[in-house]
């Protein structure tokens with residue numbers, strides 16, 4: 001288990017988030033990733049290896065916005081790889097999620113989502129959770145509800161009721177460019 005940092009405020013998120021990841025490096029990790037929002041689609045950069053490598057990637061392909069999440073990963077489900085690094089997106093590509101911990105029943109959840117037509121790009125339990133939250137968001141939107149922070153929180157609650165294990169997560173949705181959501185079960189998460 002490694003680290004999650006999120007930021008929502010007035011400043012550029014990426015430099016603050018990267019500073020957060022540097023401070024968490026002592027915990028050990030195999031890959032790192034970041035996602036910011038600037039009113040458009042999700043901007044995701046992630047790679048296997050050191051935080052310094054992610055910094056190089058950001059120099060080549062910068063990301064912008066004053067809302068973001070980032071992560072250092074210690075692989076439990078799926079090898080260390082660019083594809084398995086967090087953040088992971090849901091099926092719609094509008095939601096990004098970072099996660100520390102383990103979803104114990106991820107295989108059963110994954111099978112259920114596969115039957116519903118979901119396509120996965122990684123071997124992680126985390127991507128299953130991203131898709132599960134996305135599924136609950138889409139279910140609510142299909143009933144004619146508007147995308148709001150409350151709707152997203154409700155979808156996360158529904159997902160955490162289904163997902164067994166100990167974990168902390170942070171996520172954002174491109175339709176809610178000022179909103180960052182964190183949740184935890186057992187694992188620590190600090191808001192400040």
Ligand code: GLU
Pocket residue numbers: 001002003072073074075076077078084099100101102103124125126
């Ligand atoms: N189980 C997740 C994975 O393998 C998260 C691991 C972690 O806590 O960094 O990607």
